[in-house]
Amino acid sequence: MNTKQYKSYFHLPDGIYALAHSVGPLPKVSKIALQEHYLSPWEELGGDAWPKWIEAIDNFCAAIAKLINASSDEICPQANLASGFSAYLGAIAKLPRNKHKRKVLMHQDAFASMGFVVSALADSYGLDLVLVNGNPNNLAAWETELAKENVLACLFTHVHSNTSAKSEVKPLVELAKAHDAYALVDIAQSVGVVPVDAKAWNADAIFGSCVKWLCGGPGAGYMFVQAKQIKELNPDPVGWFSHQNPFEFDISNFAPADTARRFWGGTPSVASYVTACASINMILEIGVENVAQHNFELKRHLLQILPNTLTIKPTIDELHQQGGSLCLGCDDMDSAAAKLTAAGVRFDRRDKIFRISLHIMNTREDVEVIAECFA
Template identity: 25%
Template sequence: MMKTKRSLLHEYRSLFPILEEKIHLGNCSQSPQSTPVLAAIDEYLSNWRSVGMDWDFWMEGVEQAKASFARLINADPSEVAVAGSVSDAASMIASAFPLGNQRHVVTTVDEFPTVGQVWNAHARRGWLDVDFVSAADRIYTPSVFEPHITSQTGVLSVHHVGYYNGAKQDLNELASLAHEHHALLFVDAYQSMGTCVIDVQKTPIDILVSGNLKYLLGMPGIAFLYVRKEVAERLEPAMTGWFGRQNPFHFDAKNLDYAASAGRFNTGTPPVLAAFAARGGMDLIFDVGLERIERRIDELSAYAVQGVQARGLDLASPEDITLKGANTAIRVSNAHDVEVFLMEKSIIASARGDVIRLAPHFFSTEAELDRALDAICERNGQHRAH
């Protein structure tokens, strides 16, 4: 075990220059910049500088990023479309409603708010109906959803790992539930991609969305949408564009057609710069290896939970690490002030509502978690003294 930890630390930490100065536990929000990602961005910038206009090179970069995302989840690249954000990707799917006679969506109150906003906006237009379900412990088992699913339910929309406290859902169970009811499983995997293995051949997710700036080590401006081939070809999104057509370069403005497979979910000119960064980040993830990352994150996750409990802090995440992702959330008074206090100590953590989130990645150390937890205790002590 020690060997694994050492190899991860020594081999990869130097690729993230900021780690020399800061403790970066904000990976649930934005991961640190790495030299391979910077080099990938520079490929685009120097081509733009020297060649001027090189669509073929840009499109190749976007295709490579798409292929890397497909490889991450064991899908075919033709099953992946490019979006600007998870919000865009979710809107594309909602804009394909109703699905035949199925116009009902079941989702949770613990989705990232943008997903709820998208379902609600399309409900207001009369394209679908949506039910929001809640689970006291934020763990969504089939029995929580079952009473809400009807023969009209077209989509069960669930996050994999919750943005608030890192609660991790069992996607195999949820895929079975959705399919028993002839519904599709839509997964927002933004908080888990890059931290654990997701294999859409083994776990029959129908639709999966994620962006790249969190654990996938990229930057804002791009997200990917996976749609299983058989599903994609049943869907006709109203949110569309020339890159979603059979041949974008036919320049036929009068007719509507859709590309095969998930290609139909592409919209306009793709986010080329962010695609280069995304590919650089995903290549680094492949280089380290997702199984290794998952093991290391589980070790750090267990360490963080024990550290919270040993210090008498208020754990908002599940105690059982099999039920949680990388993020360990701690309830504090005035989470935003805690984030600022930590930042003053060169510790990057992320506040959401009443919690401060410590989100390590494969390059993080136990000592860094200790420093962050001690600083939270110090802030708590000061707060009580006032």
């Protein structure tokens, strides 16, 4: 696939950018949108800019809904994954019918922040974190823990950050629901490079961010809450943007929004949603399926030309079970790291693993430079 024209869509640091799993590069449209939809209204209207800012956040929610096949009313902006996950867990934990369910299951390779949320809620709600080991798609391993009963929820990681292993979400969701547990999904490492379909999955809640493959920058998190359960959930904390009418300002009348926005909270950081909305719409215009195909082709090419001496690398067949990142390892990690740095490759390292992420702006020439660093 010829995607060289997309390189011009971004403000890119010098060198070869392979860090989309960490922070996606800044799209030029996002910088323009920040000025047009956030700074200019503030400059021209001051405190009267709120209607335009709220419209911009509405557009963000609509873009997320289109991206993951959901309704805008099922989307609530969040600062990050942990804030939405914490609010949702608290809301389901305090439902009377769940009073005996205190276990939360997640895979051992789940993002650490999500585990911290469960541990932090132990005192308030008595929640207990249980980790599942091995292949994240081993249904038997999940069922072993679910069969012990008292499981409140399972958090499934769509793509794991340290291995790039991809979970087959739909059968995992079905398994959790068969055991009367809430089925939740973390899509931070997948959305934008792996298709996400909230309706097909039938998950109760989904948590994501825009900072990685969506190139939306930090601060633009979001949560999806299935429409049929929204009105029975009363999260804490709340704030004026959790209200049906945030500008009513009647301190004695809190009426929670009848959409997912009851999970919103206090004054939002408008700028992050403005920049992220522009980047999401850019990705939608390019097509997630095109990003995914390009990413796969580049990874396959890299694997074909990497030396056989690497100690850790997936096979071509294994690529189909992975997300956008390549996790690579070799005997002399320090030497390879030095070569990658000298070649201008922007990557990161987790102990014995290099994480390399190739997005729509990367080329076959980039891949060949990376391969040379392992020669």
